[in-house]
Structure formats: structure tokens, C-alpha cells
Amino acid sequence: MSAEQETRAVRCLVAKVGLDGHDRGAHVIARAFRDAGFEVVYSGLHRAPEEIVQAAVQEDVDVLGISILSGAHNTLVPKVIEGLKEYDAFEDTLILVGGIIPDDDEDDLKELGVAEVFGPGTPMEETIEFIRNNLPERA
Amino acid sequence: MGRTDATALADGDAALVEDLLAGSHRALARVITRIENRAPGYRGIVAALHEHTGDADVIGITGAPGAGKSTLVDKLAAAYRDHGDTVGVVAVDPSSPYTGGAVLGDRIRMASNVGDMDVFFRSMSARGQLGGLSMATADAVKALDAFGKDVIIIETVGAGQNEVDVVRTADTVAVLVQPGSGDDVQTLKAGILEIGDVFVVNKADMDGAERTLAELEEMVHRREGPTKGLDGGHHGFEVPDHPDDGKEDPDDDETVWTPEVLRTVANTGEGVAELIETFDAHATHLRESGAIESTKRRRYAEEIRTLVRSDVGALATAEIERRGGIDALADSVRRRETDPYSLAAEIVEPIADCVDGDEA
Structure with a gap:
């Protein structure tokens, strides 16, 4: 019987990786996502890449938003992506990076599998709209 | 008691259950998502898992x-x-x-x-x-x-x-x-x-x-x-x-x-x-x-009741839709064309007939 109503929600992990201790932006994003009707898991500060992988896999998030302001994105993001692949969770997770990312690096990150990079000043609606339009297909 | 159509396991889901039982974290995470979403087929998955719990x-x-x-x-x-x-x-x-x-x-x-x-x-x-x-x-x-x-x-x-x-x-x-x-x-x-x-x-x-x-x-x-x-x-x-x-x-x-x-x-x-x-x-x-047995019995009884109530409730909701929707029915009550008790009886009657029919 299929009378039961499906109650799907967009699940996001907002992640702070590495030593950068500035999470005001991550908080603002988390709230905006919540107000958009998403379920947001916030990682907390100073997380190691493997912690982010653990959280993304266990929480089975549709969207992984990584906030990095320290400039260590070229080291940290590949580690997260490798970890996701290890658990077979890379293909159907939408990976976003927020922070201060030079243009050259942005191309490299996208090459690796990051769907989009959002720099300072990106309107919140733009990010939310991007997520809605690019949600991974799931069984 | 066998599985009915509602709890039959779809092909892809059988593999998912197998992966979960084999220890795949991804499969476990995905199964919980399906459960949370009340996604099609989740009942079959939970039914298949039950014997392993x-x-x-x-x-x-x-x-x-x-x-x-x-x-x-x-x-x-x-x-x-x-x-x-x-x-x-x-x-x-x-x-x-x-x-x-x-x-x-x-x-x-x-x-x-x-x-x-x-x-x-x-x-x-x-x-x-x-x-x-x-x-x-x-x-x-x-x-x-x-x-x-x-x-x-x-x-x-x-x-x-x-x-x-x-x-x-x-x-x-x-x-x-x-x-x-x-x-x-x-x-x-x-x-x-x-x-x-x-x-x-x-x-x-x-x-x-x-x-x-x-x-x-x-x-x-x-x-x-x-x-x-x-x-x-x-x-x-x-x-x-x-x-x-x-x-x-x-x-x-x-x-x-x-x-x-x-x-x-x-x-x-x-x-x-x-x-x-x-x-x-x-x-x-x-x-x-021995309290564990009575605890579990009570819990499963509650689960069965909840499931049956929600399913029968869904049947009733569908019947309400067939009769023009809840707003139209409420308006007919407001116009004094009928009353809530009579309406409820009419809606439940076909469901009750099926249940009684099975017994006969």
C-alpha cells in the first residue's frame, strides 16, 4: 500500500575543516538553509577531513558545504573527496565550497568534483537556488 | 505469515539490505534515509531487517x-x-x-x-x-x-x-x-x-x-x-x-x-x-x-496499532477525497444537509464492509 505520504527533506552538512576558527559565515549559512526548509547538520569548528567524511556518510546528506577561510582548501578538500569515494558516497553528494578561493584554485577544485565555489558576498538565495537545482538524484 | 505486496522487497532494496547486513556504512545510512523519508519500499526494507534485530x-x-x-x-x-x-x-x-x-x-x-x-x-x-x-x-x-x-x-x-x-x-x-x-x-x-x-x-x-x-x-x-x-x-x-x-x-x-x-x-x-x-x-x-518480554510485547503491540491506524486512516482519507474532499463535506455539514456523524458513518461503511466480508 502506498497511501503513506513521503516526507523527503534536503539534508545538508555545513562543515568547518582545519584550523580556521571563523564560523560566523557558516552559522549564517546554516540558518539560511534551515529557513529554506533544509535539515542542517553543523559540524562545529576545527574538524579534520575524516570527521567530515564520517559525518557526511552517516548523516547521508544530499549537500556537503565546506567552509574554508584559511587558504588550506587545496590540501583539505581533496582529502574529504577521497574519503567520500572510499565510502562510496562521492557520486551522489553535492559538494560546495565557501570561502576565499583564488580563481585558479577554483578550477582545480571543480576538476576534483566540487560542484560550485561561493565567494564572499554571494547572496544566500543564489546558494539555495543552486542547491535546489542541482540536488543529486537518489534512489 | 508471509510478506504481502506492501512489504515485498524491490530488487534494488534487496541489495541494499544485503549490503547493510554485510556492514556497509553507506547502506546503513541510506536505509535510515529511506525510513526517514517514508520513501516507497521502506516498509519492505524494515520488514526484511526485523528478523536480524x-x-x-x-x-x-x-x-x-x-x-x-x-x-x-x-x-x-x-x-x-x-x-x-x-x-x-x-x-x-x-x-x-x-x-x-x-x-x-x-x-x-x-x-x-x-x-x-x-x-x-x-x-x-x-x-x-x-x-x-x-x-x-x-x-x-x-x-x-x-x-x-x-x-x-x-x-x-x-x-x-x-x-x-x-x-x-x-x-x-x-x-x-x-x-x-x-x-x-x-x-x-x-x-x-x-x-x-x-x-x-x-x-x-x-x-x-x-x-x-x-x-x-x-x-x-x-x-x-x-x-x-x-x-x-x-x-x-x-x-x-x-x-x-x-x-x-x-x-x-x-x-x-x-x-x-x-x-x-x-x-x-x-x-x-x-x-x-x-x-x-x-x-x-x-x-x-522476564520484564523484557512484557516490555517488548507492549512495544510491538504499540507499533502494530500505530501502523494499522495510520494505514486505515490513509484509506479513510482516500475515501474522503473520492467524495469530493474534506472542504466540500464540511460545507455540506455547515449547510445542514447532513451531520458529521452520518458522514463519518458513510465514509467508514465501505471499509467496515470489507472487514466484515472477510469474516463471512
Whole structure:
């Protein structure tokens, strides 16, 4: 019987990786996502890449938003992506990076599998709209 | 009893169940998502998992916001891991009734189990309708149980019937209280007090801890009253004949569990070992007194009832739609063309006919 109503929600992990201790932006994003009707898991500060992988896999998030302001994105993001692949969770997770990312690096990150990079000043609606339009297909 | 169409396992789902049973974290995570979403086929998955469940100790932790539940759960998980047990955690947070959105913050406190995949932590929000949450939680616990977790912890804010229902799906329930929460202890009397097997005064290094401990002790040993003589208590506990004798009195009745009152400082891990000992003692008590069977029977009875009610309710909703929708029906009542009782009888009649027809 299929009378039961499906109650799907967009699940996001907002992640702070590495030593950068500035999470005001991550908080603002988390709230905006919540107000958009998403379920947001916030990682907390100073997380190691493997912690982010653990959280993304266990929480089975549709969207992984990584906030990095320290400039260590070229080291940290590949580690997260490798970890996701290890658990077979890379293909159907939408990976976003927020922070201060030079243009050259942005191309490299996208090459690796990051769907989009959002720099300072990106309107919140733009990010939310991007997520809605690019949600991974799931069984 | 066989599987019906509703619980038949789709091809892809059979592989998913197989992967879960084989220990794939991804499969476990995906199964819980399907359960949360009430996605097509999830019933088949849970039905297939059922025979693999029943081995885990399920512990419920509840308490007011800020009582330190998440921090304590983190320390408990680490301590269980030190014993060599694998751990599953389901942390339930409220969602906005307006947008459905939620910030699930319990994970932030899980600092002691970094990168340890043998602690499987899952945040859930209260989606959708009443009663659905406790079903989804219970099903998620089944998935973790079938996966092979030794201990499963359900964590939820202790406010309201929804949360009480959630935590009632656990074998052992711990209620967390903050020191100095005199009035909070008062409010515990209604509802929460009856479901606690263990009461924990967390942040016990704070002022007022001793007093809160004393108040809880007093309440625990005076909990005759609302549940006395009723079969509705959480674990069917009975009030001792001489409640004033307190703990010194050796329990001559094996079926009685007198709730323990403990102190912890979750931040430092103080008292966590004792708390686990008490959980183990309660689990042993449940097994040896046979109370575990009545607990499980009651829980499964509740599950069956909830499922049947929701399915029959869905049938009725469909019938209402066939008759033009609830608004049109309400308008006809407003115009005095009919009345609610007659309408309800008309709608239920075809369903009742089917049931009676089967018997004939």
C-alpha cells in the first residue's frame, strides 16, 4: 500500500575543516538553509577531513558545504573527496565550497568534483537556488 | 505469515539490505534515509531487517535543553567503545513547524569519537505528522540493530508527548536533570518521572547538585500514585510496599526496579562508568525478571496499532477525497444537509464492509 505520504527533506552538512576558527559565515549559512526548509547538520569548528567524511556518510546528506577561510582548501578538500569515494558516497553528494578561493584554485577544485565555489558576498538565495537545482538524484 | 505486496522487497532494496547486513556504512545510512523519508519500499526494507534485530541494548536519554545530553552521549559512546562495544546513536532534534527546516546540532558534541566509524551517529528531525517520529526512530534503531550495533542510544529533548513516545522505544531510559532546576524537577513529576529507569544529575559539580539529588531520591522513593496498580507504567514497575525504606531494603520482589539516581559531570567523564554499570544492571534486571518480554510485547503491540491506524486512516482519507474532499463535506455539514456523524458513518461503511466480508 502506498497511501503513506513521503516526507523527503534536503539534508545538508555545513562543515568547518582545519584550523580556521571563523564560523560566523557558516552559522549564517546554516540558518539560511534551515529557513529554506533544509535539515542542517553543523559540524562545529576545527574538524579534520575524516570527521567530515564520517559525518557526511552517516548523516547521508544530499549537500556537503565546506567552509574554508584559511587558504588550506587545496590540501583539505581533496582529502574529504577521497574519503567520500572510499565510502562510496562521492557520486551522489553535492559538494560546495565557501570561502576565499583564488580563481585558479577554483578550477582545480571543480576538476576534483566540487560542484560550485561561493565567494564572499554571494547572496544566500543564489546558494539555495543552486542547491535546489542541482540536488543529486537518489534512489 | 508471509510478506504481502506492501512489504515485498524491490530488487534494488534487496541489495541494499544485503549490503547493510554485510556492514556497509553507506547502506546503513541510506536505509535510515529511506525510513526517514517514508520513501516507497521502506516498509519492505524494515520488514526484511526485523528478523536480524533484537540483540542490541537500546538506551534512551532525555532531559531539558542544555542539560548536557549530547555531551553525555558522546562520553557514553566513548566508554562503550573502550569496552569493545560498537555504538549507534540516533539524536532527535525539533524542526520548524513553519518551514520544516532544522539545525541538527547534537553532532557538534561528538568530539570523543572522531573518525571512529564504529560509532554511527545519526541526527533526525521531527518531520511530518504526530506519531510518525517515534515510528521513524524505532525503525532507525532496527536498522542499527540489524547492522550489528551492540548498544544503541536514542537522544531527545524531553519536552512533550512526541519525545516521550520516542524515548519509550528504548529498553532503558535515563532522564537528565540539571542542578538547581528545582521547578524543573517539579515538572518532571508529570509524564517524565514515570518513564525514567535512571535519573542523572548532570553537571554535578555545580551549585545545588546535592539538593537536586536529594529531591530526586525523595521523588523516586515516593513514586506511588498515578501509576500504582496500573499496567501502564513504562516497564510495568510496581511500587514497593514500603517505599520509605529506600534502597537499603533488599528487593525481595525480583520484578521491581527501583530507579537509580546518579550524578555525572559529562564534561570530565565523571560518573560515566557508574552510569554504564547501572544501564547494564537494568538490562540484566529486565532479562532475569522476564520484564523484557512484557516490555517488548507492549512495544510491538504499540507499533502494530500505530501502523494499522495510520494505514486505515490513509484509506479513510482516500475515501474522503473520492467524495469530493474534506472542504466540500464540511460545507455540506455547515449547510445542514447532513451531520458529521452520518458522514463519518458513510465514509467508514465501505471499509467496515470489507472487514466484515472477510469474516463471512
